[in-house]
Amino acid sequence: GAGVSQSPSNKVTEKGKDVELRCDPISGHTALYWYRQSLGQGLEFLIYFQGNSAPDKSGLPSDRFSAERTGGSVSTLTIQRTQQEDSAVYLCASSLGVGRELFFGEGSRLTVL
Amino acid sequence: TQLLEQSPQFLSIQEGENLTVYCNSSSVFSSLQWYRQEPGEGPVLLVTVVTGGEVKKLKRLTFQFGDARKDSSLHITAAQPGDTGLYLCADTGGGNKLTFGTGTQLKVEL
Numbered sequence: 001g002a003g004v005s006q007s008p009s010n011k012v013t014e015k016g017k018d019v020e021l022r023c024d025p026i027s028g029h030t031a032l033y034w035y036r037q038s039l040g041q042g043l044e045f046l047i048y049f050q051g052n053s054a055p056d057k058s059g060l061p062s063d064r065f066s067a068e069r070t071g072g073s074v075s076t077l078t079i080q081r082t083q084q085e086d087s088a089v090y091l092c093a094s095s096l097g098v099g100r101e102l103f104f105g106e107g108s109r110l111t112v113l
Numbered sequence: 114t115q116l117l118e119q120s121p122q123f124l125s126i127q128e129g130e131n132l133t134v135y136c137n138s139s140s141v142f143s144s145l146q147w148y149r150q151e152p153g154e155g156p157v158l159l160v161t162v163v164t165g166g167e168v169k170k171l172k173r174l175t176f177q178f179g180d181a182r183k184d185s186s187l188h189i190t191a192a193q194p195g196d197t198g199l200y201l202c203a204d205t206g207g208g209n210k211l212t213f214g215t216g217t218q219l220k221v222e223l
Binding site: 004033035041042043044045048056059091093099101102103104105106107 | 117119143144146153154155156157158161201203205210211212213214215216
């Protein structure tokens with residue numbers, strides 16, 4: 001597809017389980033971002049990938065959160081031992097580089113029971 | 114740490130009314146972007162402003178960047194139900210990331 005694709009669109013899990021969220025960016029976009037959005041709120045930065053550079057992980061809230069980007073394309077955000085406060089919409093975005101327009105996916109809504 | 118505050122937090126108006134929403138920063142913006150997010154969707158870029166005092170228009174939307182580049186406003190003329198959404202401002206100067214504001218939730222009713 002032409003846009004950023006995220007899966008799953010909805011995920012309900014039990015507290016303590018691990019979850020994986022996937023992002024397929026726009027082809028040719030070297031920058032990839034993960035943000036978290038609580039209900040009706042602004043976006044909280046989590047992690048940023050740019051080409052082959054080391055990722056900027058400064059926004060990850062705890063060591064239960066990790067992300068990887070394979071082959072400079074698809075990215076996976078992993079949350080281990082989920083907690084109820086992890087419930088949010090996780091948004092992925094890609095761009096042609098720093099300071100350029102971000103193109104967002106529709107998000108993955110995570111609910112931790 | 115830069116703080117971007119948007120006001121009002123919520124706004125509910127009737128179709129045809131005018132409105133203005135604001136974005137204020139605790140520090141000078143590198144450049145500022147405005148996004149609109151509709152329910153169930155990701156944010157979509159509306160405009161980027163770079164120069165202090167800059168004014169940009171996008172149909173019924175007018176964006177103004179403060180002279181000191183610490184604030185911005187978005188004015189909508191004759192609002193329509195299709196304008197409903199979450200309006201977010203963002204600073205591009207945070208190194209590797211955009212720093213987003215707290216958002217203004219706008220609802221335009223018939």
